[in-house]
Amino acid sequence: MHDPSTCPGCAQPDLAFAPHDHSRCSDVVMALAEVQLAQAGQRLTPVRRRTLQILLEAHRAMGAYDVLERLAAEGFGHQPPVAYRALEFLEENGLAHRIRRLNAFTACMHPGEIHAPAFLICRLCNVVAEAPGAAIGLSLGQAAKKVGFTVERATLEALGLCPACSISQSPVRGLA
Amino acid sequence: MHDPSTCPGCAQPDLAFAPHDHSRCSDVVMALAEVQLAQAGQRLTPVRRRTLQILLEAHRAMGAYDVLERLAAEGFGHQPPVAYRALEFLEENGLAHRIRRLNAFTACMHPGEIHAPAFLICRLCNVVAEAPGAAIGLSLGQAAKKVGFTVERATLEALGLCPACSISQSPVRGLA
DNA sequence: AGATATATGTTATAGTATAACGCAAAACAG
């Protein structure tokens, strides 16, 4: 399971923008992912595994072509579908999210939990935090219900300033 | 031409998917737009005006290239920036919205009101309804505030089934 | 009228995404 005490940035939304030991939370998420996929009868192949690691290491949203570049450099395929397929697989299995505003992908920091997260995107430093979207999803569902619409999936993305950048007014790279 | 019995609503959120006289609500919105731009000291030039009309007539989300095709056919420029500039202008002035999930644009049905609307996108018939997003924006803002994040703009998009399609389970073309 | 700012149109190019095919490896049935 996910251990909040060892991964401040992952476990607690409150710390999403704070510096923390990231390699540890990567490991934790990877382990979770393996268990979860095994249970779902899905295969975590080398490309898929490496793609997830790349996203986790970056700890920020990455474009498909950025991911592809890294994969290619490591001996995997060199063509776009290689990256897109892996990313889509991860997304479908709740291990990654697509950030539409950025045409980018990011590792899910809370795999296993059923969640429709809201993303907080800093327009200066580009860091993306995953905020609990349950309450938001609820009010969206209610608004939809009133007009007879059935929500299946939701995209919730906020653009603005993260704590660090809102103080300095210039990009602060809180995570490397 | 417009068929009231097949055109989901635009005036009232409650009627978003209900039949109504659409040519009329187009006119209303156009009129509102003119007043509003005049007040803001912005110019509603021919391309911009026509672009807005095109979106209003379509009454659905349109890709920039679809809009461009129509503009070009009417003697305006034939290159992408022509459409993108007009669409961006409309968006910046609250007269159109960008639907990121569809890489498309749609006319705003409530210009003048300050609003961060949520969009309900039917995955079968592709109709897009603009639901009141105030409550949703509020809960998003609160969630963000907890982590020190300042929301400037939000993208709220739900994919699912509109009333008509959820009954028939096959695309219902409410618009032609 | 002249200076300045705003808009339009163009060419060219960058960036994002998917369709379709062949091959290889894994999973499965007998």
Add this chain to the structure above:
DNA sequence: CTGTTTTGCGTTATACTATAACATATATCT
């Protein structure tokens, strides 16, 4: 364990979306 089926990978090729940069024209403001 062998043939069959399914799944995944890698490729080529192409489609779709978006923007930079520049030239020309039209408003706007002294």
